[in-house]
Amino acid sequence: MEILFDEIPSLDLADFTSGTPEQKHNFVKKLGEAYQNIGFVAIKNHGLSQDLQDRLYQSIKSFFALSDEIKSKYERPEIGYQRGYTGKGKEHAKGRNTGDLKEFYHVGQELELIPDSDSIKSEYPANLWPEEIPNFKQDAIEAYQTLENAGKAMLRAIALHLELEEDYFEDKVAYGNSILRQIHYFPIENPDEVPADAVRAAEHGDINLITLLMGASADGLQVLRKDGKWIPITALPDQLVVNVGDMLERLTNKKLKSTIHRVVNPPRELMHTSRFSIPFFMHPRSEMDLTCLESCIDESHPKLFSDATAGEFLEERLRELGLRK
Numbered sequence: 001m002e003i004l005f006d007e008i009p010s011l012d013l014a015d016f017t018s019g020t021p022e023q024k025h026n027f028v029k030k031l032g033e034a035y036q037n038i039g040f041v042a043i044k045n046h047g048l049s050q051d052l053q054d055r056l057y058q059s060i061k062s063f064f065a066l067s068d069e070i071k072s073k074y075e076r077p078e079i080g081y082q083r084g085y086t087g088k089g090k091e092h093a094k095g096r097n098t099g100d101l102k103e104f105y106h107v108g109q110e111l112e113l114i115p116d117s118d119s120i121k122s123e124y125p126a127n128l129w130p131e132e133i134p135n136f137k138q139d140a141i142e143a144y145q146t147l148e149n150a151g152k153a154m155l156r157a158i159a160l161h162l163e164l165e166e167d168y169f170e171d172k173v174a175y176g177n178s179i180l181r182q183i184h185y186f187p188i189e190n191p192d193e194v195p196a197d198a199v200r201a202a203e204h205g206d207i208n209l210i211t212l213l214m215g216a217s218a219d220g221l222q223v224l225r226k227d228g229k230w231i232p233i234t235a236l237p238d239q240l241v242v243n244v245g246d247m248l249e250r251l252t253n254k255k256l257k258s259t260i261h262r263v264v265n266p267p268r269e270l271m272h273t274s275r276f277s278i279p280f281f282m283h284p285r286s287e288m289d290l291t292c293l294e295s296c297i298d299e300s301h302p303k304l305f306s307d308a309t310a311g312e313f314l315e316e317r318l319r320e321l322g323l324r325k
């Protein structure tokens, strides 16, 4: 069914997690409809409190206000910047060379929380915690866990929409390679000093299964509708934006859409202002097989992707983004 949304659909996650069978059914139906079309929804009752979001934004504002010299102590190119700080302009979208106008900080699974018996533990680098910002660690870990739980609930709904067992993704995302990315789109005093084609975040699809995005500190996020129109996204304060990433698109042979999105620059007179945002990229364990589901392949939907594991696909994309040599 062709639907052209003027805004992304809003859903209540509580309908799915604690609603009546009918509410749960309707949630899955609306989610499936949205993900087969615009690839984005906004959800409320996700479990992440406003207080925690405020604390997170406070910590990252303090962190990014530190000098470049201090921030670079937390930069680890040798692990593809998968933990800690990534400096200004280092990442560019796939297919581009001009770096995005952003700096960011990555938090992954906290190793102490993974049981020793799980061999995945040895795959992950340890998190880095900035000693200059006392609450950073505690707030980031709490947000990571809350978003991981909300993501698991979304994946249960997605599994039902795909007519899989509700717990299909459960073991695949247990201690998965998810990343909390805290982003600062930095102020630019003189717009003529940056490359003419430089933008806050050039158009891209996310790599992972799904992305859960907290309300940002300013406008700018836009998604590309299939008729070519860019639709601005503004989440209400109590909402998270949740979109399909490339891994889920591959698994479902493009039944679910990883929609291209971007963050545009503000008008020239506001280029000197900052924008902060915090996406949570929900990744499975590296061994997850992303081979297209048989149920998503038929004569009118031939298989579009070669077989790969999540780990293989991620490595390829990190090289394409300039983060891995």
Ligand SMILES: O=C(O)CCC(=O)C(=O)O
Pocket: 181, 183, 201, 206, 213, 216, 221, 261, 262, 263, 276, 277, 278, 279
């Ligand atoms: O900053 C935002 O609002 C979105 C960022 C984004 O799309 C990303 O980091 O993948």
Ligand SMILES: [Fe+2]
Pocket: 204, 205, 206, 261
């Ligand atoms: Fe994105």
